[in-house]
Amino acid sequence: MRPRRFLPAGPLKGTIRVPGDKSISHRSIMLGALAVGETRVTGLLEGEDVLATAAAMRAMGATVERTGEGAWSVHGVGVGALLQPEAPLDMGNSGTSTRLLMGLVSSHPITTSFTGDASLSKRPMGRVIEPLSQMGAGFEASEGGRLPLIVRGASPAVPISYRLPVASAQVKSAVLLAGLNTPGITTVIEPVPTRDHSERMLRGFGADLTVETDADGARVITLRGEAELKPQVIDVPGDPSSAAFFLVAALITPGSEVLIENVGLNPTRAGLVTVLRQMGGDIAEVNPREVGGEPVADLLVKHSALKGIEVDPAIAPSMIDEFPALFVAASLAEGVTVTSGLDELRVKESDRLAVMAAALAAAGARIEEREDGLVITGTGGAPLPGTAGPIATHLDHRIAMSMAVAGLASRDGVEVDDTRPIATSFPVFEAMLDGLTA
Numbered sequence: 001m002r003p004r005r006f007l008p009a010g011p012l013k014g015t016i017r018v019p020g021d022k023s024i025s026h027r028s029i030m031l032g033a034l035a036v037g038e039t040r041v042t043g044l045l046e047g048e049d050v051l052a053t054a055a056a057m058r059a060m061g062a063t064v065e066r067t068g069e070g071a072w073s074v075h076g077v078g079v080g081a082l083l084q085p086e087a088p089l090d091m092g093n094s095g096t097s098t099r100l101l102m103g104l105v106s107s108h109p110i111t112t113s114f115t116g117d118a119s120l121s122k123r124p125m126g127r128v129i130e131p132l133s134q135m136g137a138g139f140e141a142s143e144g145g146r147l148p149l150i151v152r153g154a155s156p157a158v159p160i161s162y163r164l165p166v167a168s169a170q171v172k173s174a175v176l177l178a179g180l181n182t183p184g185i186t187t188v189i190e191p192v193p194t195r196d197h198s199e200r201m202l203r204g205f206g207a208d209l210t211v212e213t214d215a216d217g218a219r220v221i222t223l224r225g226e227a228e229l230k231p232q233v234i235d236v237p238g239d240p241s242s243a244a245f246f247l248v249a250a251l252i253t254p255g256s257e258v259l260i261e262n263v264g265l266n267p268t269r270a271g272l273v274t275v276l277r278q279m280g281g282d283i284a285e286v287n288p289r290e291v292g293g294e295p296v297a298d299l300l301v302k303h304s305a306l307k308g309i310e311v312d313p314a315i316a317p318s319m320i321d322e323f324p325a326l327f328v329a330a331s332l333a334e335g336v337t338v339t340s341g342l343d344e345l346r347v348k349e350s351d352r353l354a355v356m357a358a359a360l361a362a363a364g365a366r367i368e369e370r371e372d373g374l375v376i377t378g379t380g381g382a383p384l385p386g387t388a389g390p391i392a393t394h395l396d397h398r399i400a401m402s403m404a405v406a407g408l409a410s411r412d413g414v415e416v417d418d419t420r421p422i423a424t425s426f427p428v429f430e431a432m433l434d435g436l437t438a
């Protein structure tokens with residue numbers, strides 16, 4: 001455990017550049033490891049989750065090397081040629097690594113064991129086991145469809161048409177990645193759109209992938225299997241999920257003005273910016289452009305008097321990882337913020353509804369926890385009292401970073417029980433925060 005009390009501080013002033021997008025970083029390494037030849041990646045997130053993916057791809061035969069800061073070279077083995085790893089793949093804290101790689105190995109003639117930390121070992125894997133079993137893979141999972149588990153790949157796997165029962169980019173991606181080495185057409189039907197990095201990147205690597213909208217408005221994604229992927233040069237844009245903490249920190253800390261450079265603003269990821277603007281947040285997009293096939297801009301954010309709103313549940317998938325940060329913003333807004341439709345938050349690194357409700361209440365915020373969301377009555381800008389003792393983060397990086405931000409806008413500070421999990425997605429977070437408030 002590495003506890004820290006985050007003290008009131010500010011204003012935040014300056015220019016920052018957040019590390020590369022976690023979702024795109026994982027996929028760059030996975031797809032690079034399946035392409036024949038050298039894929040070069042810059043701006044890769046060097047967080048523990050992505051390093052777990054890199055180690056796994058090495059264990060299955062790819063060459064994955066760091067050539068400089070954020071610069072990586074991947075020599076792939078080709079679709080269908082992954083080797084059976086000699087030891088269990090340790091996925092650490094990373095749900096994305098686990099679920100996407102379970103898909104990938106499901107259509108290879110190998111047997112693969114997956115393990116993870118205490119948080120990951122509580123998370124549901126049945127949601128990927130179900131479609132991957134339909135494709136022919138075999139599973140031996142721990143109770144409740146959890147890690148540790150073993151996947152016996154099918155050879156050949158059977159193409160399926162799968163309608164997602166839950167809005168999850170990880171489940172969608174697991175089926176598509178399994179489809180890469182499956183003869184025929186694999187189809188995923190997505191009634192509620194989720195982040196589309198897999199679709200964009202599979203196309204970029206040369207896969208035959210189509211996306212259409214059916215009569216009910218669902219996205220229908222098809223992928224032609226036994227794909228041959230061509231190596232790519234990828235510049236990973238900054239992670240909007242990491243920028244989120246500094247957006248909220250600047251908005252709630254009087255006198256702040258921060259420029260966050262190079263933030264990915266893919267519409268399937270940008271929901272938090274929309275919601276914070278609806279609350280009265282002053283966030284300007286400067287120099288919009290395209291980086292690595294994704295829309296990107298610099299975000300200029302200034303302290304603002306926020307107002308509580310009812311958050312439309314339809315926007316949730318485009319900001320699914322940003323709710324802990326939004327709950328902090330809502331705690332400082334004037335009036336009531338109502339969120340709903342957030343059942344998925346209960347199966348992330350922690351139960352993010354229960355854990356944020358407890359942490360913010362301990363810091364003196366007025367919170368009501370409902371089954372599928374939180375109702376928060378804000379202070380109208382007055383600082384939160386702060387915590388007496390440490391709040392429990394339950395191995396969840398986003399809880400730790402959100403409560404660090406809450407500490408800035410508190411009277412006595414907020415003590416976080418363990419800051420180590422921050423390194424899973426944002427190793428330089430504390431240095432950046434300290435730099436902006438110095």
Ligand SMILES: O=C(O)C1=C[C@@H](OP(=O)(O)O)[C@@H](O)[C@H](O)C1
Nearest residue numbers: 023096167168169170171320321
């Ligand atoms: O596909 C991805 O890269 C991710 C999908 C989301 O998970 P779900 O698919 O479980 O919603 C998100 O929470 C996670 O941080 C990254």
Ligand SMILES: C=C(OP(=O)(O)O)C(=O)O
Nearest residue numbers: 093094095096097321348
């Ligand atoms: C949910 C997250 O990641 P993962 O599912 O990859 O553990 C996250 O980063 O907030």
